[in-house]
Amino acid sequence: MTQNxxxxxxLCKSYGGALxxxxxxxxxxxxxxxxxLGPNGAGKSTTLKMILGLAHPTGGEIDVFGKRMNAKNxxxxxxxxxxxxESPSYYGHLTxxxxxxxxxxxxxxxEQNIREALEIVRxxxxxxxxxxxxxxxxxxxxxxxxxxxxxxxxxILDEPTNGLDPAGIQEMRELICDxxxxxxxxxxxxxxxxxxxxxxxxHVGVIADGALVYQNTIDRLHEKSEHHxxxxxxxxxxxxxxxxxxxxxxxxxxxxxxxxxLENEEVAHCVALLTDSGxxxxxxxxxxxxxxxxxxxxxxxxxSL
Ligand SMILES: Nc1ncnc2c1ncn2[C@@H]1O[C@H](COP(=O)(O)OP(=O)(O)OP(=O)(O)O)[C@@H](O)[C@H]1O
Numbered sequence: 001m002t003q004n005x006x007x008x009x010x011l012c013k014s015y016g017g018a019l020x021x022x023x024x025x026x027x028x029x030x031x032x033x034x035x036x037l038g039p040n041g042a043g044k045s046t047t048l049k050m051i052l053g054l055a056h057p058t059g060g061e062i063d064v065f066g067k068r069m070n071a072k073n074x075x076x077x078x079x080x081x082x083x084x085x086e087s088p089s090y091y092g093h094l095t096x097x098x099x100x101x102x103x104x105x106x107x108x109x110x111e112q113n114i115r116e117a118l119e120i121v122r123x124x125x126x127x128x129x130x131x132x133x134x135x136x137x138x139x140x141x142x143x144x145x146x147x148x149x150x151x152x153x154x155x156i157l158d159e160p161t162n163g164l165d166p167a168g169i170q171e172m173r174e175l176i177c178d179x180x181x182x183x184x185x186x187x188x189x190x191x192x193x194x195x196x197x198x199x200x201x202x203h204v205g206v207i208a209d210g211a212l213v214y215q216n217t218i219d220r221l222h223e224k225s226e227h228h229x230x231x232x233x234x235x236x237x238x239x240x241x242x243x244x245x246x247x248x249x250x251x252x253x254x255x256x257x258x259x260x261x262l263e264n265e266e267v268a269h270c271v272a273l274l275t276d277s278g279x280x281x282x283x284x285x286x287x288x289x290x291x292x293x294x295x296x297x298x299x300x301x302x303x304s305l
Contacts, residue, residue: 003029003030003066004028004029004030004063004066005028005029005030005064005065005153006026006027006028006034006051006062006063006186007025007026007027007028007062007063008024008025008047008050008051008060008061008062009060009061009063010023010024010059011023011024011026011047011050011057011059011060011061011062012057012059013043013046013047013050013055014058019058020043020210021043021046021047021050021210022043022211024047024060024210024212025212025215026047026212028154028186028188029186030186031180031184031186032180032186032201032202032203033176033177033179033180033187033189033201033202033203034186034187034189034201034202034204034205035190035196035197035198035201035203035204035205036048036188036189036191036204037191037192037194037197037204037205037206037207037295038190038192038206038207039192039208039299040192042192042208042299043209044158044190044192044207045158045159045190048083048085048156048190050062051156051188052078052081052083052085053069053078054085064077064081064154065077065153065154080150080152080153081152081154081155082146082147082148082150082152082155082156083156083157083158084140084143084146084147084155084156084157084158085156085158087140088139088140088142088143088146090139090142091131092130092131092132093130093132094131095128095130095131096118096123096128096129096131096134096142096145097118097127099142099146100117100142100145100149101114107149107150109151113151114149117146117148117149120145120148120175120182121141121142121145121148121175122141122175123138123141123142123145135168136163136164136165137164137165137167137168137171137172140160140164141175144157144172151183152185153184153186154185154186154187154188155179155185155186155187155188155189156188156189157176157187157188157189157190159190159191159192160172160176160189161173161191161196173196173200176189176200180202194291194292194295197218198218201218202217202218203215203216203217203218204217204218204221206295206298206299208298208300213298214298222288222291224294225288225289225290225291225294227261227286227288228258228259228260228261228286228287229258229259229260229261229262229284229285229287230253230256230258230259230287231250231256231257231258231281231284232255232256232257232281232282232283233257233274233280233281233282234279234280234282235279236252236255236257237252238277238279239257239274239279240252240257242273242274242277242279243257243259243270243273243274246273248262248266261286
């Protein structure tokens with residue numbers, strides 16, 4: 001059985017008497033890219049901060065690497081976690097490499113890790129440039145390099161593509177997707193953008209108003225999307241009557257007939273039935289309820305998904 005690198009049990013956080021994270025049971029399997037998805041204000045950052053020991057839980061437990069996190073072992077556990085939370089701050093007058101050098105000295109990791117981290121985030125050719133002259137995307141990649149410096153087992157990224165242009169988003173996404181395969185890392189990454197999580201994650205947890213409303217593999221989520229067939233013919237009303245007479249469940253919707261997900265043989269049978277009756281079949285399309293609809297249902301219309 002795969003080990004969960006992060007497991008929260010009944011995790012809660014309240015601010016000023018208002019419960020912002022509610023009874024969270026989150027499970028991040030080893031080697032996963034776990035997309036933590038939710039609208040703005042849902043409680044993603046608060047949860048990630050609690051896992052990183054930057055916010056104190058009001059209730060519940062956090063296990064990381066199979067160990068219950070407490071005041072005693074927190075620093076030990078954090079040594080194996082790299083993180084990128086909020087916009088990282090740098091010394092603008094220093095180069096990218098010099099900024100990493102400071103962190104490398106502080107964290108007491110080998111100097112060669114700097115070169116490796118710069119290579120992974122594709123900043124080697126820009127390492128001698130002052131950070132003040134970096135683009136936002138380059139700064140964010142430098143933040144990722146900093147998070148990777150100590151070769152962490154677990155990487156926690158809070159909205160790493162926020163504010164980036166499409167090219168920057170794609171670059172960041174590619175870098176993140178590569179990490180489990182190349183380095184055996186586990187990634188926990190938050191986003192309010194469904195499409196982004198859909199393109200990166202192997203697992204997904206959806207949080208809405210502080211509660212985890214869905215957690216599973218991304219494949220299971222796709223399976224959840226109901227699919228159906230849309231059929232267009234030269235005479236839909238007559239085609240519908242023939243199909244109904246033959247016992248095929250269907251529904252006439254605007255200019256197409258909606259059929260349930262049929263087996264190949266059943267589709268062939270329907271087409272033969274219609275063509276034998278002189279009705280030309282124009283097209284048959286397989287349709288899925290899109291993920292956006294599913295997320296809106298899960299979050300009950302919570303904004304900005
Ligand atoms: N330090 C704090 N003091 C008081 N309330 C807070 C604090 N931090 C977060 N909150 C509140 O907790 C809720 C969850 O915020 P959080 O930042 O975790 O959400 P989020 O899902 O990360 O959203 P976003 O994508 O906007 O960052 C919000 O209502 C927020 O206002």
